[in-house]
Amino acid sequence: MSGFVYLTVMTALRILGRNRLRAGLTMLGIVIGVGAVIAMVSIGQGARAAVRAQVASMGTNVIIILPGATTVGGVRGGQGGVVTLTSADALDLKKRVPLLKETGWAKRDVMQIVNGNRNWNGPVNGISPSYLTIRDWSFVSGGPITQADMEVAARVALVGQTVMENLFDPGEEPVGAIIRIKNVPFRVIGVLAPKGQSAQGSDQDDIIFIPFTTAERKVLGTQFLGSVGALFAMTERSEDLADAVEQTREVLRLRHRLQPDQPDDFTIRTQVDIGKVQEGTSQTLTVMLFAIASVSLLVGGIGIMNILLVSVTERTREIGVRMAVGAKRRHILMQFLIEAMTLSLAGGMVGILFGILGARLTTVVAGWPTIISFDAVATAFFFSLVVGLFFGLYPANKAASLNPIEALRYE
Amino acid sequence: MGALIVCENVWKVYRVGDVQVQALRGVNLTIDHGEFVAVMGASGSGKSTLMNILGCLDQPSQGRYVLDGVEVGTASSDLLAEIRNQQIGFVFQSFNLIPRTSALENAQLPLFYRGMSLRDQRAQAQAALQRVGLGGREHHYPTQLSGGQQQRVAIARALVTSPSLLLADEPTGNLDTESSREIMSILDRLNREDGITIILVTHEAEVAACASREIVIRDGVIVSDRRTTPVVSAARSPH
Numbered sequence: 001m002s003g004f005v006y007l008t009v010m011t012a013l014r015i016l017g018r019n020r021l022r023a024g025l026t027m028l029g030i031v032i033g034v035g036a037v038i039a040m041v042s043i044g045q046g047a048r049a050a051v052r053a054q055v056a057s058m059g060t061n062v063i064i065i066l067p068g069a070t071t072v073g074g075v076r077g078g079q080g081g082v083v084t085l086t087s088a089d090a091l092d093l094k095k096r097v098p099l100l101k102e103t104g105w106a107k108r109d110v111m112q113i114v115n116g117n118r119n120w121n122g123p124v125n126g127i128s129p130s131y132l133t134i135r136d137w138s139f140v141s142g143g144p145i146t147q148a149d150m151e152v153a154a155r156v157a158l159v160g161q162t163v164m165e166n167l168f169d170p171g172e173e174p175v176g177a178i179i180r181i182k183n184v185p186f187r188v189i190g191v192l193a194p195k196g197q198s199a200q201g202s203d204q205d206d207i208i209f210i211p212f213t214t215a216e217r218k219v220l221g222t223q224f225l226g227s228v229g230a231l232f233a234m235t236e237r238s239e240d241l242a243d244a245v246e247q248t249r250e251v252l253r254l255r256h257r258l259q260p261d262q263p264d265d266f267t268i269r270t271q272v273d274i275g276k277v278q279e280g281t282s283q284t285l286t287v288m289l290f291a292i293a294s295v296s297l298l299v300g301g302i303g304i305m306n307i308l309l310v311s312v313t314e315r316t317r318e319i320g321v322r323m324a325v326g327a328k329r330r331h332i333l334m335q336f337l338i339e340a341m342t343l344s345l346a347g348g349m350v351g352i353l354f355g356i357l358g359a360r361l362t363t364v365v366a367g368w369p370t371i372i373s374f375d376a377v378a379t380a381f382f383f384s385l386v387v388g389l390f391f392g393l394y395p396a397n398k399a400a401s402l403n404p405i406e407a408l409r410y411e
Numbered sequence: 412m413g414a415l416i417v418c419e420n421v422w423k424v425y426r427v428g429d430v431q432v433q434a435l436r437g438v439n440l441t442i443d444h445g446e447f448v449a450v451m452g453a454s455g456s457g458k459s460t461l462m463n464i465l466g467c468l469d470q471p472s473q474g475r476y477v478l479d480g481v482e483v484g485t486a487s488s489d490l491l492a493e494i495r496n497q498q499i500g501f502v503f504q505s506f507n508l509i510p511r512t513s514a515l516e517n518a519q520l521p522l523f524y525r526g527m528s529l530r531d532q533r534a535q536a537q538a539a540l541q542r543v544g545l546g547g548r549e550h551h552y553p554t555q556l557s558g559g560q561q562q563r564v565a566i567a568r569a570l571v572t573s574p575s576l577l578l579a580d581e582p583t584g585n586l587d588t589e590s591s592r593e594i595m596s597i598l599d600r601l602n603r604e605d606g607i608t609i610i611l612v613t614h615e616a617e618v619a620a621c622a623s624r625e626i627v628i629r630d631g632v633i634v635s636d637r638r639t640t641p642v643v644s645a646a647r648s649p650h
Contacts, residue, residue, distance in 0.1 A: 007523060011512075018511060321507045324468065325521040325568065326496020328489050404468050408507065 004331070005338065012339040015311075016346070023343065026307045029300020030347030030387060031354060033293050034380040038355020040289035041376035043362060046369035047285070054198065055271045061238040062134060063100075063245055065089075065231040065252070066267045084265045086226040087128065087212065089255060093233060096251050099244040100233045104130035105212065107229035109220050113167060113208060114180040120166040124181055124208045126215020132158075134234045142175040142190030145211050153213040157186040160207035161194040182219050186210060241270055297383060301391035304343050308336060308395035319399050320407030333400040340392020341385060348384025352377055415575060415608050416442040416465065421474035423460050423631075434460040436631040437474070442624075444575070447602045447641065448610045449622035457631040458612055459580070465610060466499055466578045467491045479575060496524055500569025500607075504581040506561040508553040508568075514540060515549035518567040525572070539567040543597055559590030566597055570607065577601065579611045583618055595621050599641075 016023040067084040090103040106127040113120050125131075132144050142158070149156055159167070159174055168174050174188045195204040216222045235244045245268050256265055312319070319332055359370040423435040434457045442448055452458040463469035464476060467483055470491075476483045479498060486494065495501075500521075508517045518536035527535075540549055543563040553561055562582060569577055579598065583591035599621055601607045613619050620641065627635035 004523065004526065006529070014511065317507060318509050321509060322520065322524075323492065324466070324495060324501050324507075326492050326524040326572075328492045328524070331524060405463050408468075408503070 012342040027347030031351040033297030034351025035354035036293035039358040042359035042370040044286040045371040103233040104128040105228040115167040126212040158209040160205040162206040301387040305391040316410040323404035336396030341388035344388030449619035452628035500574040502579040504584040539571040
């Protein structure tokens with residue numbers, strides 16, 4: 001049987017070689033279809049990897065708790081509209097939820113920051129020292145805000161890359177410099193390492209950190225002592241995130257004395273959720289491209305079927321001769337199926353090449369990240385095989401069910 | 412020598428639209444191993460139908476056909492294919508070589524369907540081509556060969572399996588006199604030296620004269636069946 005397959009494949013290749021133009025045109029649909037599959041999967045995976053990297057930059061084990069979404073007398077407050085979270089919540093959470101390795105808090109407002117004759121409007125964040133650990137901020141120079149800074153409400157500040165670029169001359173050392181926030185002088189004690197864009201597209205480096213207590217008392221003001229804009233927490237491992245979220249919710253509900261029928265007066269978010277939304281978008285793109293690829297594979301398959309039907313008619317006599325010398329129906333069936341699959345696989349190979357080329361081109365021209373994976377190539381290979389098999393079946397069956405006498409007599 | 416072919420009251424009835432065509436109407440025929448039979452008859456006499464049945468390409472509507480002890484009348488299409496492959500060699504008027512395929516590969520074809528190893532296929536096909544005097548032309552394509560040479564490739568293809576029966580349907584019909592002589596001499600040699608039973612359909616008396624038995628069919632029945640003295644001298648071209 002292996003000899004049969006070998007010879008049949010050789011025959012198929014020879015027939016394709018004789019009709020190069022015809023074979024090429026027949027394969028075109030498959031080439032486009034497979035090329036599209038490869039390009040689509042590469043772009044999709046590239047996009048997903050980029051999203052994942054962004055999410056990772058925010059921390060995959062981070063929980064963010066926002067106040068709000070409370071309903072008071074039928075009036076619904078928006079998210080963050082009502083101050084319901086306090087620094088005491090954060091401290092208590094750390095005590096009561098063992099899965100939480102660290103908790104912290106922050107409140108923010110956009111303010112004018114002045115350095116000499118330069119100024120910049122940026123978000124000023126009052127933070128607990130633990131916040132820097134949770135969000136995994138590191139430093140280009142200087143050091144973090146400490147617990148001691150918190151206790152004395154020290155006028156010290158950390159600046160992000162964007163803020164630094166706008167307030168200081170290139171080459172000027174910000175650490176040690178005095179800047180003014182809302183006319184209060186602060187000493188810069190550190191420059192943050194760049195983080196780039198967030199998953200939502202905002203600039204994470206446009207930021208200033210000052211101790212929470214300083215912000216509360218001297219800059220941002222407060223509704224009541226200890227009220228915060230958001231709580232942050234982190235787990236040791238990202239697998240514990242879901243459990244930690246549940247326990248956090250329970251503790252907060254208890255602390256806020258919420259009845260079982262009352263909704264949460266806070267919202268818990270994780271970076272994983274945000275990442276999922278982003279992946280959903282790239283998923284939509286993938287589905288669309290997949291639809292296009294399916295259509296061209298379908299058209300390609302019909303092309304193969306069409307050419308094979310012509311071939312069966314052209315080679316009716318040959319089929320008759322083969323039957324006369326002892327070919328069984330399944331031999332004839334196999335022969336045409338192998339021809340169909342040779343066509344579609346050859347098309348698939350060329351398509352894979354074009355797909356890889358296309359993905360590369362997308363990266364070079366459009367700057368989209370692409371990843372050419374083994375999965376994509378295997379999928380394309382599989383698809384072209386299935387298309388050949390599926391669309392070869394009808395012509396092959398037609399050939400196999402010819403009557404040998406009539407086939408031999410066919411002019 | 413025992414009987415290779417036994418036909419008992421073989422009928423073949425076709426239905427063409429509303430009309431029933433009785434192509435064969437009770438043919439009784441016995442052919443022994445090693446015979447050389449010429450079948451003659453006008454077109455539409457039923458001789459093609461008979462050849463198709465004898466060649467296991469078709470089955471009788473009624474009656475028995477036993478080939479070498481095997482009942483063919485009720486065999487499945489796979490078994491028929493196997494019988495054709497093992498027992499029967501075909502030579503057609505129009506050669507019926509597979510285009511764009513070398514002489515060697517054409518001669519290999521029946522062995523290919525036996526599932527024989529490629530090396531054995533080549534060796535046997537080579538030997539068969541040698542026997543019909545085409546050694547050295549293994550890699551020629553049909554279009555590079557003359558009509559007589561093409562028919563010799565077809566004969567090589569027919570005898571590569573060492574069949575017990577060779578069916579030749581007007582093998583010289585498309586050939587010039589010289590090529591016809593060559594072909595007939597080869598057939599004669601196969602019959603004499605290898606003991607292959609040959610059934611030959613022909614219109615030409617000169618070709619029929621090579622056979623040792625002559626059957627005439629008319630309107631679906633055998634009207635004449637006689638032994639003749641084969642005139643082989645005419646066919647014995649120098650070899």
